[in-house]
Amino acid sequence: MEGRQAVNQPAERVVIINDFSIARGGATTLVLLLLRLLRARDIPVTMIVGDDGDNPLFSELGADVVRLGQKELLKGNPLKTVLNGIHNGSASALIRDWIEHNDTPRTIYHVHIWSQILSPSIFVPLHRVAERTLIHAHDSFHACPNGAYMNYPRETQCQLVPLGRDCLTTHCDRRSYAHKLWRITRQARLFSAMGSDIPWGKFLLIHEKMAAGFLRAGYRAEDLLAIRNPASPFVDHRVPVEDNSSYFFIGRLEQEKGPQDALAAARLAGVRLEVVGDGPLKEALVAQYPEMIFHGWRRAEEIGELITTARALVIPSRLPEPFGLVAVEAAASGIPLILTEMAFLADEVIKDGTGITCNTQDVAHFAAALHSMDAMAREDIRQMSERAYARAIAMANTPDGWADKLTGIYADLLAGEM
CATH class of the missing domain: 3.40.50.2000 (Glycogen Phosphorylase B;)
Structure with a gap:
């Protein structure tokens, strides 16, 4: 054709x-x-x-x-x-x-x-x-x-x-x-x-x-x-996630994108969440979660610099995402995913071993997924990162x-x- x-x-x-x-x-x-x-x-x-x-x-x-x-x-x-x-x-x-x-x-x-x-x-x-x-x-x-x-x-x-x-x-x-x-x-x-x-x-x-x-x-x-x-990776090398401890949310701060669920789960799991994005929920979320890091809106190249400290990216949308562009961009940089079961990419992420899925609207389940990723053995998360780096770009053009x-x-x- x-x-x-x-x-x-x-x-x-x-x-x-x-x-x-x-x-x-x-x-x-x-x-x-x-x-x-x-x-x-x-x-x-x-x-x-x-x-x-x-x-x-x-x-x-x-x-x-x-x-x-x-x-x-x-x-x-x-x-x-x-x-x-x-x-x-x-x-x-x-x-x-x-x-x-x-x-x-x-x-x-x-x-x-x-x-x-x-x-x-x-x-x-x-x-x-x-x-x-x-x-x-x-x-x-x-x-x-x-x-x-x-x-x-x-x-x-x-x-x-x-x-x-x-x-x-x-x-x-x-x-x-x-x-x-x-x-x-x-x-x-x-x-x-x-x-x-x-x-x-x-x-x-x-x-x-x-x-x-x-x-x-x-x-x-x-x-x-x-x-x-x-999609293109955020960076041109594999992010060494096994050395990192920050979790990232990248997206608009509005209810259907689920940043409130990610922040609640991160607090419950005792991990640090870094939020990149802006939107109507920002002011309230900043006040409610002062221990977390809010970067505001950032250009793609700036996100590439920030995300080199990531252990995983969370995708907690409250609606079925037809295509999570940021998920592919992060995973192709070697960053594992924790994403909602409703995401259209969820089956592929599980099949390829590039992340985990859960009911992200259930804060306890979401926190358990974060804790699981945080407690993962160094070699296991390194291998997950390498699979993401090698395979994730195939989910997109x-x-x-x-x-x-x-x-x-x-x-x-x-x-x-x-």
């Missing part, structure tokens, strides 16, 4: 559509990496973004930029938030006009995050170019109203059919049932905007296990394709391998072979 058609049918231009121009999380970080990798291959790129961010990377790489110039939903006018979140007419018009004036038969459209600004409305004008449009599912918002197949009040995974009777009557939202009803309305609008017979190019899933939720929502198996995210797969898919779409 990759070599033959990539030579014969290269994309003339790739239009990347994303809510944000500045990275605030893993998805937009990957969007900006894709921009960099495509430009390194001399593929022209147009960025259509929902915000008004002035990212210097765009001019540095020579990318065209079209900005909607709006704020994310929760930061705008409440009434406009309710309406625009369901159908943002300005976003639809912006994309319609770009297609009308700039589209060519060899232009590829690659949709990423749309749920915070752009809304389901963008898929209506994309009908015209659907066969050349890839939809990248960084989460499950294309299938599930709350984007995670998670019952937040009960903190359990959801197995319901999206927009089925039980789904409609179940309060699963992290805020309120009224907010769930709004999400249901948005989901219905999404399904309508997508259309049941529109020939979209492909839906790209970031892990194979996401497919079950998409199939439950009515998507066809042949329209789904799993392309795992790219390399950046260049990821770009090769995506450009191969672009070429196949242009050749009509998908």
Whole structure:
């Protein structure tokens, strides 16, 4: 797929559509990496973004930029938030006009995050170019109203059919049932905007296990394709974890990421947890756990310097993580993992012997896992570290391998072979 058609049918231009121009999380970080990798291959790129961010990377790489110039939903006018979140007419018009004036038969459209600004409305004008449009599912918002197949009040995974009777009557939202009803309305609008017979190019899933939720929502198996995210180690050598005693949490400090569980378990186990990240829980957690270390938000290179003192990385998410990028980055640096049983990577971590899993929402069990890692014989944890260093990167794509797969898919779409 990759070599033959990539030579014969290269994309003339790739239009990347994303809510944000500045990275605030893993998805937009990957969007900006894709921009960099495509430009390194001399593929022209147009960025259509929902915000008004002035990212210097765009001019540095020579990318065209079209900005909607709006704020994310929760930061705008409440009434406009309710309406625009369901159908943002300005976003639809912006994309319609770009297609009308700039589209060519060899232009590829690659949709990423749309749920915070752009809304389901963008898929209506994309009908015209659907066969050349890839939809990248960084989460499950294309299938599930709350984007995670998670019952937040009960903190359990959801197995319901999206927009089925039980789904409609179940309060699963992290805020309120009224907010769930709004999400249901948005989901219905999404399904309508997508259309049941529109020939979209492909839906790209970031892990194979996401497919079950998409199939439950009515998507066809042949329209789904799993392309795992790219990852690079934090450092270019194995971290000697057998000499270290610190445990690390890296991520946004919000309830569903579970930093509160990690801190409680670390205190109970009597180990030191170093927290890298920022978010709404930070102030309260700093006050509650003064004995722990809070580094705040750090750039990737700074994380690489900090994590050389790690014995293990904890991944205590309270929702099913479709792909834990930081888990692969740490494990590929030789750092063993302690992660939630709900993580899609959990089975592979156990199979490869690169870490341990547990119910991280049970503080006693989580503390026992930390104590087990802390008490592990020096030779045993060194071997676990060496296995992680050797095997973990296989759980992801390399950046260049990821770009090769995506450009191969672009070429196949242009050749009509998908």
